[in-house]
Amino acid sequence: MTVWVVVFTAMAVLVLVGIWLVGVANRLDRLHVRTDAAWAALDAALARRAVVARAVSGGIDPLAGDRLRVLADRAEHAARPDREPAENALTRELASVDRRCLPLTLVAELGDAEHRVVIARRVHGDAVRDTLAIRRRRPVRWLKLAGTAPSPQYLEIAEPSLAEDVARPAARVVLLDAAGRVLLFRGHDPARADEHYWFTPGGGVEPGEDLRSAALREVREETGMEFAPDSLTGPVWRRRVAFSFGGRSYDGEEWFYLARVPDGSTVDTSGFTxxxxxxxxxxxxxxxxxxRATGDTVYPAQLAELLADLQPWDGTLRAVR
Known part of the structure; x- marks a missing residue:
């Protein structure tokens, strides 16, 4: 009887050990899949940064631009063992670029690319850490539970220094009715609910979106009105402004288009975010x-005097406040 107890106990232990080993092997497999996916995302983020860096190279001093272009190409095509120094060299060169001299749309693209690199690097690092923690356990190494999967490696690159102010290019539309009146919304900053101001329809340009497309999308979402691309005139004005919204600081650049509203059109705000x-x-x-008579805050500040210049527009792009 004692022998059978020992046999059954041993078999139960073997079954439990087998279940544990299968569980560890399955978990390792999932971790390797996660690590591969994280590397693919990081590789894509770095490739996008290289593309944006080449675009930036065309907007700065030619010598610095050539150097930046070479480093971007080198980082994009570097083999895995050479990837770290190549990416770090590109990070240092981008950090030396004076972004105040670049169009804000390009600053925003670069900022977005750098944010994606930071996020992807951290996700990849977490995946590598978790995988290595399991692979380094003695039973896993002794029994070769990782199989033939290569051991994942960190990509030790310096994270870009992200600017405190968010670059925000925006497209806005001066909507005029048949009487020459302009449509304005009254809003407020969530952080300062008691301070109201009036502004034209429009909003931020999404990554990869051009200004005219952004203007058409914003008008459709905020007013319900559909316009053909060629129905927008301009841009007629450009406004550079530093502002805060919801406790966050922005470096804003607004481009204003002109559109005339057909008779009988009504404003539908059901598309508001x-x-x-x-x-x-x-x-x-x-x-x-x-x-001219109001005491309310209106943006642009010169709107009253600027309206006359749009009827008709003389084709001059004006910087406004």
Whole structure:
């Protein structure tokens, strides 16, 4: 009887050990898949940064631009053992670029690319750490539970220094009705709910989107009005402004287009985002005399005097406040 107890106990232990080994092997397999996916995402983020860096090289001093272009190409095509020094060299060169001299759309593209590199690097690092922690256990090494899968490696690159101010290119539309009145929304900053101001329809340009497409999309979302691309005139104005919203600082560059609203059109705000619905209280059509007489804050600040220049527009792009 004692012998059978020992036999059954031994068999139970072997079954439990087998279950544990299968569980560890399956977990390792999942971790390797996760690590491979994280590396693919990091590789794609670094490749995108190289593409944006080449675009930046065309907007700076020619000598610095040539150097940046060479480093971007070298980083993009470097073999895995040479990837770290190549990417670090590109990071240092990008850090030396004076971004105030670049178009804000390009600054935003570069900032977005660098943010993606930071996030992808951290996700990849976490995946490598978790995989190596299992692979280094003695039973896993002794029984070769990792199989033939290569041991994952960290990519030791310095993270870009991310700017405190977020670059935000925006496309806005001066919508005029048949009477020459302009459509404005009244909104507020969530961090300062008691300070209201009036502004034109429009908003931030999404990555990969051009200004005209962004203007058409924003007008459609905020007013429900559809315009053909060639119905927008301009850009007629450009406004560079530093501002904060929701406790975050932005370096903004706004490009204004002109559009005339067909008779009978109505404003439909059902397409507002959650933030817009929470921060925009009303809308109304303003005449030039109304704008000159109001004591409310209106952006652009020169809107009253600028409206006359748009009827008709003389083709000059003006910097406004």
């Amino acid at each position: 959650e933030v817009e619905a929470a921060t925009i209280a009303e809308h109304r059509w303003w005449s030039e005399p109304d704008l």
